[in-house]
Amino acid sequence: MTADNPSRPPLMLGLTGSIGMGKSTVATMFAEAGVPVFDADAEVRAMQGPGGELVARIEEAFPGSTGPEGVIREALGAQVFGDQDKLKKLEAIVHPAVGNRRAQFHADNAKAEMVLFDIPLLFERGGENAFDAVIVVSAPAEMQRERVLARPGMTPEKFEDILKLQVPDAEKRARAMHVIDTGTTLEETRAQVERLIGELKASRG
Ligand SMILES: CC(C)(COP(=O)(O)OP(=O)(O)OC[C@H]1O[C@@H](n2cnc3c(N)ncnc32)[C@H](O)[C@@H]1O)[C@@H](O)C(=O)NCCC(=O)NCCS
Numbered sequence: 116m117t118a119d120n121p122s123r124p125p126l127m128l129g130l131t132g133s134i135g136m137g138k139s140t141v142a143t144m145f146a147e148a149g150v151p152v153f154d155a156d157a158e159v160r161a162m163q164g165p166g167g168e169l170v171a172r173i174e175e176a177f178p179g180s181t182g183p184e185g186v187i188r189e190a191l192g193a194q195v196f197g198d199q200d201k202l203k204k205l206e207a208i209v210h211p212a213v214g215n216r217r218a219q220f221h222a223d224n225a226k227a228e229m230v231l232f233d234i235p236l237l238f239e240r241g242g243e244n245a246f247d248a249v250i251v252v253s254a255p256a257e258m259q260r261e262r263v264l265a266r267p268g269m270t271p272e273k274f275e276d277i278l279k280l281q282v283p284d285a286e287k288r289a290r291a292m293h294v295i296d297t298g299t300t301l302e303e304t305r306a307q308v309e310r311l312i313g314e315l316k317a318s319r320g
Pocket residue numbers: 133134135155156159186187188189191192195202205206209213234235236277280281
């Protein structure tokens with residue numbers, strides 16, 4: 116467990132990586148090691164799910180994209196991932212709401228030693244400066260492709276459309292302060308996460 120430290124603000128860690136590289140898996144490893152985690156994607160899902168606060172506005176902007184269970188993600192994804200203007204319109208609805216939730220999380224965890232923000236679009240949206248350290252998860256492209264294409268509802272075309280929207284993996288790695296290799300076993304990745312937490316704690320003295 117990371118100990119609370121009332122005298123200093125928490126170390127702000129940003130976790131990012133391209134589709135299927137293992138952000139969620141690695142964020143869970145941080146949480147299991149006692150680090151509070153803000154999961155931007157989970158917040159989006161909650162706000163788009165049944166009774167979610169964004170459902171009505173999304174239906175208004177994208178008629179037919181919602182139902183009794185909230186946003187029909189496959190249908191909305193099919194509309195926006197190949198169309199920049201539509202994606203921008205969706206982001207203008209979703210991103211400010213994620214920002215509000217993030218501010219709340221920040222306030223709730225003001226006394227933690229470190230906090231981790233799992234932000235899929237951290238580099239794409241230029242949010243690096245908000246963090247003391249940016250951590251990128253990365254695996255070989257072929258492994259990424261295999262993982263993503265194994266997901267239900269995924270097609271090679273959708274995968275290519277999403278890749279085009281994201282900063283390339285090589286650039287993410289170059290801009291990262293730390294890279295976690297997810298092209299290995301889960302145990303080895305967990306060991307890397309635990310090692311990094313130890314280094315970050317030591318760096319604070
Ligand atoms: C369009 C939606 C409903 C499709 O949902 P679906 O479950 O099919 O896909 P999922 O969310 O798992 O995304 C698949 C991949 O695309 C990436 N992705 C999602 N939105 C974007 C985006 N705006 N720009 C670039 N990549 C994106 C994700 O990081 C992931 O790697 C959903 O992605 C969405 O609401 N996106 C807009 C909000 C957003 O930007 N979310 C990501 C960061 S918080």
